[in-house]
Amino acid sequence: MSKLTRREALKLLLAGTGAALAPWPWGNFVSAATPPAPDVVISKGASPSRITEAAIQALGGMSRFVSRGDVVLVKPNMAWDRKPELAATTNPELVATLVRLCLAAGAKEVKVFDNALEDPRRAYVSSGIMAAAKGAGATVRYVDERRFRKMDLKGEALKTWEVYQEAMEVDKIINCPILKHHTTARLTMGMKNLMGLIGGDRGRLHWHLDQAIVDLAAFFKPALVVLDAIRILTANGPQGGSLKYVKQLNTVTAGVDQVAIDAMGARLFGLRPAEMAHLPIAAKRGLGRMDLGKLRIKEVQADS
Amino acid sequence: MALFTLTAYKGTDEIAYPVRIFLRFDPLILVTTLLSSHVVPTALLLSLITVFFTLVFGRVFCGWVCPLGTLNDCMGRLTPKENRRKPLGDQLRRLKYYGLVFILVSSLFTLQIAGLADPISLLIRSLAVAVEPAINLMAHTLFDLLYRAHIPVVTDVSEAVYAFLKNYVLAFRQPFFYQGAFIGLIFSAILLANLFRRRFWCTALCPLGALLGIITRISPFKRVVGKGCTSCNLCVKECRTGAASDVKGEWKKAECVLCGECQEDCPEDAVRFGFFPALGPAVGRGKVAGIDLQRRGLITSLVSGILIVPIVRTTPLAKRRAGRLIRPPGALPEDEFLRRCVRCGECMKVCLTNGLQPALLEAGLEGVWTPRFDFHSGYCQYYCTLCGQVCPTGALRKLSQEEKARTKIGLAYIDKNRCIPYAQGVECLVCEEHCPTPDKAIKFEQVEIMTPRGRQRIRRPVIDLKLCIGCGICEYKCPLHDQPAIICTRLGESRADELLPF
Secondary structure (H helix, E strand, O other): OOOOOHHHHHHHHHHHHHHHHOOOOHHHHHHHHOOOOOOEEEEEOOOHHHHHHHHHHHOOOHHHOOOOOOEEEEEEOOOOOOOHHHOOOOOHHHHHHHHHHHHHOOOOEEEEOOOOOOOHHHHHHHOOHHHHHHHOOOEEOOOOHHHEEEEEOOOOOOOEEEEEHHHHHOOEEEEEOEEEEEOOOEEEOHHHHHHHHEOOOHHHHHHHHHHHHHHHHHHHOOOEEEEEEEEEEOOOOOOOOOHHHEEEEEEEEEEOOHHHHHHHHHHHHOOOHHHOOHHHHHHHOOOOOOOHHHOOEEEEEOOO | OHHHHHOOOOOOOOOOOOOOHHHHOOHHHHHHHHHHHOOOOHHHHHHHHHHHHHHHOOOHHHHHHOHHHHHHHHHHOOOOHHHHOOOOOHHHHHHHHHHHHHHHHHHHOOOOOHHHHOHHHHHHHHHHHHHHHHHHHHHHHHHHHHHHHOOHHHHHHHHHHHHHHHHHOOOOOOOOOOOHHHHHHHHHHHHHHHHOOOOHHHHHHOHHHHHHHHHHHHOOEEEEEOOOOOOOOHHHHHOOOOOOOOOOOOEOOOOOOOOOHHHHHOOOOOEEEEEOHHHOOOOOOOOEOOOOOOHHHHHHHHHHHHHHHHHHHOOHHHHOOOOOOOOOOOEOOHHHHHHHOOOOOHHHHHOOOOOEEEOOOOOOHHHOOOEEEOOOOOOOOOOOOHHHHHOOOOOEOOOOHHHHHHOOOOEEEEOOOOOHHHHOOOOOOHHHHHOOOOOOOEEEEEEEEEEOOEEEEEEEEEEOOOOOOOOOHHHHHOOOOOOOOEEEEOOOOHHHOOOOOO
16 A cells, blocks of 8 residues: 655645635735835935825835834934034934824824934924924923933844833834934944934944944834935034035935845945945844845835 | 023023023122223113112112022021021121222222122022032932832822923033032021021121112111100011111111011001101101221221232232133133123033033132133033023123134144054044034044054044134043043133134
8 A cells, every 4th residue: 555655745735725725815915915015215306295205105104114002213313403404413304204104104102302412402403303393293302311221232242231211112113314424434324323222422332333333223123214315414424514515315215124224325325335334244134135236126206 | 599490491592581680780790890891791781770779769689689688588587586686796797898898999900809709699600500400419319219119109290290390490411510519518608697697698798788788878768766666676676687776776777678577567657668757747766877887997908909919810820821721602811701700600500511610720819610611521512602691791702603613712632642543543533523513623534554453544533723613522522531532722712812833
């Protein structure tokens, strides 16, 4: 008698399962999943709020990232006492749009804060972000010194560090950095922006900056990164201070993959992603993909 | 007090209605500024209103306006009974006039030290440098304790209260001040003197009180004790400044702060205040005591007021200023600055970074408690112009943001023996990142160096002395906290207008 080999047994089992599941309406699920959401969206146009909205739309809408009842942190760069035109801080309209979209997607509360490098009273006001975010319905508070707690970051450079607890308590983090020049890191984008969620002596991080920001990206894992390249700072970063270093790109790029967005930022700036020291480290760590050629990139134009 | 907390910063460029309003009504500051620097600070002309009221009524300012007087009255409630009834001796009363003469004479010889003893300056300084930091610390400690204990309902309530206090009352960040304890001790001594005699400061020491006391001599406002007086001496016992008298005694007009309590307390309703009361229906005589200074004391204070000038001005620091004495932006040239600054400490209170600190001897004996930058405590924020906005005497000019950005308060120098890229051959760059000038005053040079790891190209910071404004943020942020590898000195400050090699 012929013995049932293991291979045949498995085949039978598979066929049986297939037959049992065939009548299910699989088609509905498949059609909902296609076309697959792009990895990176590039959105261009004159209105910051409209291109931000279009970028999120192209990614599948805010409800893909924010669930009903979520507490969301929208984390801009408002570290410096500079006006928005000087491109040292995230575009306030972009921040306000994200806040609005989160609330529309059912978020319970949207928080906006940054552990500013300069006096937060000045940075929050000068950057225009406090007014814009509050106007859109966000809770904007200064960082409370008591709420930093030393945590195990399990990083390569950052073993333990002071982390702002409110950033740990929220359900989702939406990282919205600005693309700009930075003398130590070359460019500061998404991963570097997460330094605004930690305390301690951040100056010392600059000795191992590339590794440190990768550690932060692995630790915080934002749900979405929206990179502001509406006005970029081409030199003298991260503070700038003169309009002659500001270039108007009218672009927003967004996606889930932190590495891909920073890589796209480098390309928008005119650099190869591999020139950014932190990207190979992050890709190797498995945080995302930096090879833009292999990613699904979608360009949208948001002009009225 | 409310105004004091209002002198806080909310993020805009201008600051609302600050506490200096009291200083503007202070004629002592007007007179001494006038004498020492021969200018009339227009804002201080408001104090002529005080002079007018004093001429007409008397020391109403002391009784009804002066915040230190009010505080003394509050403390006066603690005066032991046996001390309440004893009036202050004339010897002590005269002290304030001698002090006034001393201050006026020295300011005539261009030494401005009125601010040390002027009640308004003294109060604002004490609150800013000593009281507020202490209250802040206590509040933070208390609420921190409750926050960490995390008791269900209690912590929720305490956090709500704390949020409110933080928003409206407490300082944004815990302030730290050199000499806070010293200035606080003097302030406590003044308040505790109430235990010896009520309003001891006002009657024995206050130079502004003395000035107003002299002015009030020609005021037509009088206190009259009428015929009903039974010499029960209730008014004498209850008078907080020991100025009241019964029908036989003399009213010490220069001491009276017109609180009106004697009129209210008199069981026979015999005490009246009014203009030319002798013509009115109330019968009785108002005898008025003179100020009665002794020639010996007057000459002593006059001579010492003259001698103090060479004494403080012959220290070596008066000859050559210390390099680390960095003044706030907008400060007048040093001589002029010292003649105007009244050490009220408002600039230190509003300084965003807590970088402005009271000097002790850094500016010579003459500059005690004048503001100086300490770049260990803070730095000068690039766009901030608050110190110039609150200065009551114009010792710090009010600068526009453009002017501020151009004003050099010093220059930065790198200590290459400590700076990490120079000393260790490792890139660091924190100073460059924070340098706020639009074209960075800290730039990089690319160099190839020999390290234990072989030949390497690194970037090292260099300073462009033309662009550096000496704001001190590089020194403050330098990761070598113990002894920064980049420091600012006062060389090159705009106000000195010195010829420099670059």
